[in-house]
Amino acid sequence: MKIIKDGITAPLGFRAAGLHCGIKSSKNDLALIFSNKSAVTAGLFTTNQVKSAHVLLDIAKLRRKESQAIIINSGNANACNGAAGRDNALEMSEYTAKCLDIDKQDVLVASTGIIGVPLPINKIKKGIKNISSKLAVDGSRDAAEAILTTDTTIKEVAVDTGIKGRTKDNIKIGAIAKGSGMIAPNMATLLVFITTDACIEYEQLHGALREAVNNSFNMLTVDGDMSPNDTVIIMANGLARNKRIKFNTPEYKKFTDALNYICTYLTKKIADDGEGATKLVEIQIKGARNIKDARRAAKAVANSNLVKTALNGCDPNWGRILSSLGAARIKIKPGKIDIAINSEPIVHNSISTNFSQKRLHNILKEKEITITINLNIGGHSSTAYTCDMSEEYVKINAHYHT
C-alpha cells in the first residue's frame, strides 16, 4: 500500500467538482462526485432517530446497492424540514440526474450545515446545472473544499492498494470527508465519500466498510453530539477490472487494510480539526474485559468535558480520567488502573506514580497526545479519537446560527 494524490478522483473513472451556489455567503457549498460507470455502493448512516431528508432518501435508494453520482451541499443540513425537506432532497437528486443524463435512481444526495432552515432549492438547482459541466479528473480538492462547514482544513486522501487489476495501475481507493463539530460515536458524525475502481461485490464492500468504520469514525468524538445527517458512502466502479475480490483472500486483506488506513487517517484529521481544537488526542484502552467495554471506556474518557478542558490547559489531571472510567458503566477494578500519557506512566494501581508535574505539563504541550489506560481486567483493546476542548469551541458554537 502506498499513499498517492488526487483523493476521490485517484481511482479510474471518477470525476468531481465543487463551486459556490449561494447557500453560504462566499465559500464553496456544492460538490458533485461522478463515476463514468454505475458503481456498487454501500453506505452507513447516522443512528440518530432524527434523520435528515438526505439520509432517509439515500437509505431508500441504496436498497439497489448501486449509484453513479453524489450531489452534496454544505451550509444547510436539510434536516427537520418536514415534507418540504423530503421534496427538496428528491428534487436535488432528480435534477442532477437530468443534468448528467443518467438514471435518476443512480444519484445520491448529502447535506450538512444548519438544521431546520428550508433548503434554497432554486439556488441549488442553478448550481447543479453549472457543476454538471465542471466535472474534472483533478476535481477532488474542489469537492473536498465545498463540503466543509466549520472545518478549517480539507480532508482528502488516496492510496494505491497494491492489488493488481487488469489495467497498468493497481486498484486505488480515494476519499474526502468533512467534520468538525456535532461529532459523536455511532456513525453520526460526518460526511465521508470513498471511491475505488476495485471490482468487488456489495457484500464484501459493505463488510469491509463496516469494519473500517467501527474502528475509526465510530470511535471519534468531538463534542458527544450526534448529528442527524452523517453519512459514509463508498462507490466501487470496477474499472480496474481486477478479479472480483472475495472474502478470506490476500486481496480482501489488502483491500480492508487500505480502507482501514483511509478511514483512520480521516478520523484523525477530523479530530485534529475539531472545533476549537489545539491538539489531537488518542485514548487507548487496554486490558478490558471485552471489546464492548474497551470501546465504551475509550469513548467515556474521550467524551469527558473535564478531561478535554484539562488537556487544553496542559494539565495532567488524571483524577478526571479515573472518574470518567468509573462512571462509564463498564466492569473495572477501581484500584487496579494504570495510566500513561505519551508513554510516561502517571498512575499505577489507581494511585499517582509521583511523576514530575512540570515534565508532564511540558509533554502535554505537544500537538499529539496519546493517553494509554490499562484496566488490567482482561485482554481487549480499543482506541478513541478526539481533541481537547477550548474556549474557542464555545465561541464557535455559541454564535454559529445567528
Place this chain on the structure above:
Amino acid sequence: MKIIKDGITAPLGFRAAGLHCGIKSSKNDLALIFSNKSAVTAGLFTTNQVKSAHVLLDIAKLRRKESQAIIINSGNANACNGAAGRDNALEMSEYTAKCLDIDKQDVLVASTGIIGVPLPINKIKKGIKNISSKLAVDGSRDAAEAILTTDTTIKEVAVDTGIKGRTKDNIKIGAIAKGSGMIAPNMATLLVFITTDACIEYEQLHGALREAVNNSFNMLTVDGDMSPNDTVIIMANGLARNKRIKFNTPEYKKFTDALNYICTYLTKKIADDGEGATKLVEIQIKGARNIKDARRAAKAVANSNLVKTALNGCDPNWGRILSSLGAARIKIKPGKIDIAINSEPIVHNSISTNFSQKRLHNILKEKEITITINLNIGGHSSTAYTCDMSEEYVKINAHYHT
C-alpha cells in the same frame, strides 16, 4: 410551609462552624455540623464506581442509620489516594469524635476538591481541634462557605414545615450545599447536608430523601461529568418531639413537600452557579411514554454541549434540541415534537413555527430559560436543571489543577 433563615442550624439542637485549616491558600476549607443528640441519618451517594474514601467510609458507617456530626473538608477530594486515603478519612472521623467527646461511630466525613492528591491530614487535625470549640447556633453560613470549591455563591436554605411538634415551634428543615462543576445526574454531583428536628424513623426519612433527590439533584447537570465524591446526607434528631411521622399521613406529605422544596431550591441554585454559567436553564419534558423516557430526554437535552453553547449565544437553535432528543435512546415520533422557549412556541410537529428570530434572541437574553418539549407520545413529564456553557467554563476547567 414557609421559608426561614439560619440554614442547617434552623432546626432545634443543631450547631455548625467553618474555618480555614490550610488546604486552600486562604478561603475557608473545613466545616463541622453537630447535633446535640444522635440523629436518625440517611445518605445517598455517587454511583461512580470510583468512590472517594469518605463515600466508602460513610456507606459503611450508615449501616447503623445514625450519626451525630459531619466533618467536611473542601479543596481536596481524598479520592484515588489508595490505602492512605482510607486511613485519612477514618482518622478525620475518629479525631473529630475525640475532640467532640462523642462515639467515634457517630461521625461522618465528606471531602470535595482535587482528586488524587494526598490529604494534608496534620493541617486538618489541627483544624478539627479548633473547629470543635467554635460550633454555634448561627454557624450555618460559615459551614456553607467552607464547603465551596469553584462555587461563586453560598447555597443555604431552611423551611418551617408547618408540622407541629411538642415545642413552641413547628418542625424545621435546613440545608447547605456545594456544587458547581463535575455535576451530572445519578447522585453524583455535589455535597448536600440536610438537618431536621423531626421525629421520624429511618425508613420514612430515607424514602422521603430518595423521592426528593430523584426529582431534583438527580435531574441536575452542569457538564455531564460524574464525581466520585458526591453525597446527600439528612440528619433527623427528633428534638421537635412530634408524634413520629408515618407513611401516608398529612404530616408525611408536608414533610416530603418541604424536603422537595429544599432539594429543588438547592438544585436550581447549583445550576445557576454552574461553572461559567450566565443563566439557569430548565428543560421540561412533557408527553413522554414513561417516566424513564421523560427523565432521559430531559437529561439528554440538558447534557448537550451544542444546546448549552447555543443558549450561551442567545441563539434559538432548536435543531440542536431535536437532534439531542433523537440521539437519546428513547421512544420518539421524529415528526411530532413541539418546543417552546419561555412559553413562546418555536417548533410544532418538528418544524419551525416561523417565530421571530429577533424576538427569541431577546427572550434568550433572560437569566432564567425554560425549554418546554412535548414529545406527544404519552402522559409522563420530567424536568432537568442545567445552565448554559460559556468560554469561562473552559477557562475554569483548563486551569483548575495547575
